[in-house]
Amino acid sequence: MFDYKQFPKRSILCVDMKSFYASIIAVDKGLDPLTCHLVVVGNTDRQGSVVLAASPAMKKDFHIKTGSRLFEIPDDPRIELCNPRMGLFVRVSTEITKLFFRYAPPSAVHIYSVDESFLDVGGLEKILGTPEEIAKQIQNDIMLDFGLPCTIGIGPNMLMAKLCLDLAAKKSPTGISTWTYEDIPEKLWPISPLREMWGIGRRVEKTLNSMGIFSIGQLARYDLKLLENKFGIMGNQIYHHAWGIDLSEIGAPIMQGQISYGKSQILLRDYKEEREIKSVMLEMCEEVAKRARTKHHAGRTISLGVSYSKHEFGGGFHRSRTIETPTNITMDIYRVCLELFKENYNGQTVRQLSISITKLENDYEMQLDLFDTNGWKKRKIGYVVDSIRNRYGPASLLRAVSYTPGGTALQRATLLGGHKK
CATH class of the missing domain: 3.30.1490.100 (DNA polymerase, Y-family, little finger domain)
Incomplete structure (x- = not known):
């Protein structure tokens, strides 16, 4: 068991733009990104082209998602097929980053990808409110300024904020959720299959399954030395991540390891x-x-x-x-x-x-x-x-x-x- 009092308890927001590519093009076309049926395809002239993004309604009503192929998309007049516009995507992403600077200095903002970012809003409670209130303000501002929906996970470190985003906020009616260290046994440990845990891929999952580990809770209770013998430093990382422990600073990689x-x-x-x-x-x-x-x-x-x-x-x-x-x-x-x-x-x-x-x-x-x-x-x-x-x-x-x-x-x-x- 870990004494979580010895670990930093920060206020980290992980902001993810919902169906980013599809939503931007939907707004540009004057459509509602949440209700329209829009698909962004690598090349609309090639039937085997890959779907890069699909609107939420497209995923729900037609079961078309990222990675699907153009020939799998039904011939339906409600569906909008679009080519990617990478220049537009990058410009909007840059403007959203500037919006984050209203709430945190550049040193407290980490751009994880074109549509996902981390913000450390610790110490701003007296100025802007609680982390949940700040998250709601950011969500409202992005919708007001860009017409784009987003979801936000809140946690005491970058790992917990990311896990909260993927496993709770994206399923929440409000699009905002918070996880604390106290939530780990109830919310993190039941996760199965293991690949649903951010940072564990199919290959690692298969190896862990062969060791009799099928849930995050079983991983957290496994012998650390055996994990290190099997995976090296990565075994140490996934063990501590199963306990929700992450000492990464904003701007540093969440998963430390060999650069390639x-x-x-x-x-x-x-x-x-x-x-x-x-x-x-x-x-x-x-x-x-x-x-x-x-x-x-x-x-x-x-x-x-x-x-x-x-x-x-x-x-x-x-x-x-x-x-x-x-x-x-x-x-x-x-x-x-x-x-x-x-x-x-x-x-x-x-x-x-x-x-x-x-x-x-x-x-x-x-x-x-x-x-x-x-x-x-x-x-x-x-x-x-x-x-x-x-x-x-x-x-x-x-x-x-x-x-x-x-x-x-x-x-x-x-x-x-x-x-x-």
């Missing part, structure tokens, strides 16, 4: 030619390397994931390889990916690729290889190319493979967040 840089891409069509698959792979390696260089990081473990087309009845592989010297050089990452690809690929049709690097180090501390006399030049070239693209745009300098039939970088350069601007 990665890129996943669903291809616009099935790729059958090996040379085309390798073209996209090289483009993705370049983007992953750039993301690492932006933070002056280099990685030692390189991972490649390949998912096959539905015509291959699914499947694929995900493999990793650790190299001796950390790198953020595109061709070094690509060379390892080619090795993994050659060892595991047997000619199937490919629809999705993912590449990532982990086990990171600061590249200022990289040790030069005596047998690679041009290593420092390759590293420098990468940063020069990045500076050109940052100044003149991602399409200002591309590899020749991007102009081949299999290349995707040229088209993606016209997108924002992977979708139309």
Whole structure:
């Protein structure tokens, strides 16, 4: 048992915009975001395109939700089909963030995603009222200024506020709920299946189930040492999270762990030619390397994931390889990916690729290889190319493979967040 008096008891609000993308377009079209039947699709011209967002009424009446496909949407005159407008989404998200600054200073606001944020409103009770009153004011202001609905979870830390949002506020008639440490046995521990707990995915859930753990309460009562032996530091994290304990500060990641840089891409069509698959792979390696260089990081473990087309009845592989010297050089990452690809690929049709690097180090501390006399030049070239693209745009300098039939970088350069601007 934990003595919760030793842990911070703050007033954290987790604000989530309800069906954000769909609601923005609904308001822009003069529709009620809560009652209209509107769907935002990646590309309305492609029947297999993925649903990015659906209005609450669409989810309730037609059971269409994020991840559904365009061909699954009924042919009904009440339904509005729309393409994404990423530029509009980002602008509205920015304005909502400015609204939060009416209630808390920038240092007390953490933007978790384009439609979800944390606010620490502790100490504002005498000025603005209780956390519940502040939440209601924020909810009203967002509706008044933008016409958009939102839900708010309140908790003593970021984790509890997030859990309250997902598990209680979104189901509440008012859209606002509060959880305290005292609520943990009654509200948190009964949660099952485990994947409903924020921070636990299907793979971890499957492993926990094999250990006889099927609810958060069972996880909280499990032997901590056994969890640490099985999951490492993550075992310690999920154990304390099962008790509602989180010491993260606003602006820090809620789930501490190994930082990685990665890129996943669903291809616009099935790729059958090996040379085309390798073209996209090289483009993705370049983007992953750039993301690492932006933070002056280099990685030692390189991972490649390949998912096959539905015509291959699914499947694929995900493999990793650790190299001796950390790198953020595109061709070094690509060379390892080619090795993994050659060892595991047997000619199937490919629809999705993912590449990532982990086990990171600061590249200022990289040790030069005596047998690679041009290593420092390759590293420098990468940063020069990045500076050109940052100044003149991602399409200002591309590899020749991007102009081949299999290349995707040229088209993606016209997108924002992977979708139309």
